[in-house]
Amino acid sequence: MAHDEIIDHYSALARAAAAGQEVTDCGRDAFEQGGFGAAGYADLQALPEQAVRASLGCGNPVAVAEVRRGDTVLDLGSGGGLDVLLSARRTGPHGKVYGLDAAADMLALARRNAEQAGVRNVSFLHGTIERVPLPDRSVDVVLSNCVINLSGDKAAVLTEAFRVLRAGGRFCVSDVVVEGAPGPATRAAAEERIGCVAGALPVAEYRRLLSAAGFVGVRVTPAADHGGGVRSAIVQATKPAAPPEVEIRPMRAGDADQVLAIYQAGLDTGQASFETRAPAWAGFTSARLPGLRYVACDTGTGQVLGWVAASAVSSRPVYAGVVEHSVYVHPGCQAHGVGRALLAAFVAAAEDAGVWTIQSGVFPENAASLALHRALGFRVVGTRERVGRHHGTWRDVLLVERRSTVTGT
Known part of the structure; x- marks a missing residue:
């Protein structure tokens, strides 16, 4: 999908979630069997129902991101705000969590969810993940959940993630990746099932782009298998540690x-x-x-x-x-x-x-x-x-x- 089509698509899903409707990004069977949405989360107590309903990710990056007390966190493509709210619990009152999304309806939904949850240490930003509206070296952790695969310029996304991270900062995302070299027919069949394969990167290319951006310690851990060489995965990397300034x-x-x-x-x-x-x-x-x-x-x-x-x-x-x-x-x-x-x-x-x-x-x-x-x-x-x-x-x-x-x- 083109950029505007993606925004329209997720805006419609946000409105559906706000109206109390069931929200999926693909067929219900594929959504549930693939571990999409809130299926990978075990700590959803006291979170707004609309935040859980609007979760369209393919994993739980917060569970492995090692978010610490006092951290500043950025969620790329934050949707209804589920990962933002979970991160806010972990950073505590002296931390800060930013949610960035290009869909105004998703941002409105996320702000309502944060208000309903009584969470104060969060801010939601309108913008694209290819051009993050935050200063250099301003965050400790970059998260994302099944969003980078949608970008038409993934090198720009990873370069921006590197830019906004402080030295020693962590990159931890859930995303859909491709193992091996599935043919066009296999990719098309997988896309029909789960709806987000067209832009999925091969694992080797994901690694290459992270390294080119400057990240080290790159790890890609496969998760749910969607068939045809298409998998969900946790992708982790680190910005090199350095002395002050x-x-x-x-x-x-x-x-x-x-x-x-x-x-x-x-x-x-x-x-x-x-x-x-x-x-x-x-x-x-x-x-x-x-x-x-x-x-x-x-x-x-x-x-x-x-x-x-x-x-x-x-x-x-x-x-x-x-x-x-x-x-x-x-x-x-x-x-x-x-x-x-x-x-x-x-x-x-x-x-x-x-x-x-x-x-x-x-x-x-x-x-x-x-x-x-x-x-x-x-x-x-x-x-x-x-x-x-x-x-x-x-x-x-x-x-x-x-x-x-x-x-x-």
Whole structure:
């Protein structure tokens, strides 16, 4: 369905729920057997009947989102407000929950439900999930329940979710996904049954878009099976943790000058690499994997404070999960936790990408780098003695390695 058709459809369902009518988003049998609506909830006591009746989701994201006291929560496509009200219970009076919906009738219904429930720490916003009307880094948790599959620009939705989350914030949604590659006829049959398959993403594409937005720790946990490779699933991910006023995000072409300046500053110390001159941007980017490069930025100024990136160690398939990485921090920002945050985000992203071994070479004299790597689970696996001349001196290199306990075990 087109955007306006989706709004009209859900507005009509909101009006039906407000009138006390039975509400389903597909045939009654498919709705109940697929676990849609309020079927996945066990904590609906004292909630308005209209909020429960207007629940059209495909799971219970609140149950696994670890909403904490004092959290700020955003529900994308909040409908009649069921997940907003449940989250408000968990955040307590010092927390805040926002419900965002594009359908004015759904917002009116949700506001009435919140008033009837006596819930004060909630606000309902009119807008689209592709353009969230909240400031950067303003929420701790992003929820959604069977709504992202309806969007025509899912990359924009996930980019917005990343933008509004604070460092360490959690993304937890229920959604319909596709496993494997069902043909058009299979997808059409599933859509006829449950009504929301046309825009459902394959699991691998969901993972890719979350990683591209900057999320790490991506998990897709299948739930109800709707047949033909179509399932409901809980999709979870995390925005990388960072020190105060710092954000870890994917490296962009616009970061080139700052990234290369930090690189050169590290080389000038004489302890970072055998290299003495940072390459031009074309050489830098062509030598590094596109999906495993991050920067740490000052959230106030946008200044790049450090970066991490990786290169493949070999083109042979047997080494597909082995990479060599580098991490550099601006000289004025060292010993502030920036390097640790970058490396932790990189390790999580590498495991999401199926990397089982991360390796690098470190000069023995670079005590800070060795300490950082040991803190993140790296170990020294050997010494290459007098392996190269640097500024006229033969130098040893320690080989450090981190073997994943998640991937390739």
